[in-house]
Amino acid sequence: MVLMRRDYWRELNPLRETINNIFDELVSRRLPIFQGWGEWKPSIDLIDKGVQYVIRADLPGYSPENMRIQVQENSVIIGGEVQEEKDLKDGEFQVKERSFGSFSRTIPLPTQIKPEEARATFKNGVLEIILPKVEVPKGRILEIETD
Template identity: 40%
Template sequence: MSLIPWNPWRELQELQDALDRAFSSRLRQLQLPGVAASWKPAVDVIDREDRLVIKAELPGVKKEDIDILVTEDHVSLKGEIKRDEEIKEKDYFRSERFYGSFTRTIPLPTPVEKEKTKATFKDGILEIVLPKAGGDKPKQIQVTIE
């Protein structure tokens, strides 16, 4: 079991995510005209032996509309969901789909080698593979008993 260093910003990010979810769901319930709710893609972070894998659901987003920024301790996703046709607001009976820009910052449980990051995008799922930094691997030494 490895220790994860305390990151005070992680708790603030989790609080911000919870507040965003609460306010955006309330705005959708109210259906206020002209008020856009924010949206953040759902993600899974999988800790493999030598790498981290992040899978993000990005329905309706095109590959060229996604930006990925990787540091040693977090990944930021930015993008935009564009409308496929122009519809005037007065023509809508109901609108629940999100259009516009989004951003999501994902804290990482261990440092990664950001230069070796690879990403693929297929069927609305973005998969990012981040190799773990070398200092995090367990080391073994032979001990002789005297």
């Protein structure tokens, strides 16, 4: 009787090749699930106040001059940019953690709004956008006519 030793590593080759192929596809195709990783986006609150939506976005370090807001019937796009401090006259950085660069964030809205009536304010690093909703036509109850 001859005993044969099983080669477990050889048996795992098809699994290893499958996993390698998956990773190769992810890297070569740049699937959407990996797009945008590492991008900074502001934290927001979307509040439904009945006749209007209110968006509050935390934008520390930004000023109204370096922000842009695009309002559409069913979404809002907030974008902005902060420049890096390059000229440091008194000393040198020991720690540098503050972020800089640009961002863009699209916020979909559950119902349509009136873009022409939207307004925005900025105070203490918080952007607030007021978005009046489109008035939904109310139906009516029909009376049934009889002869």
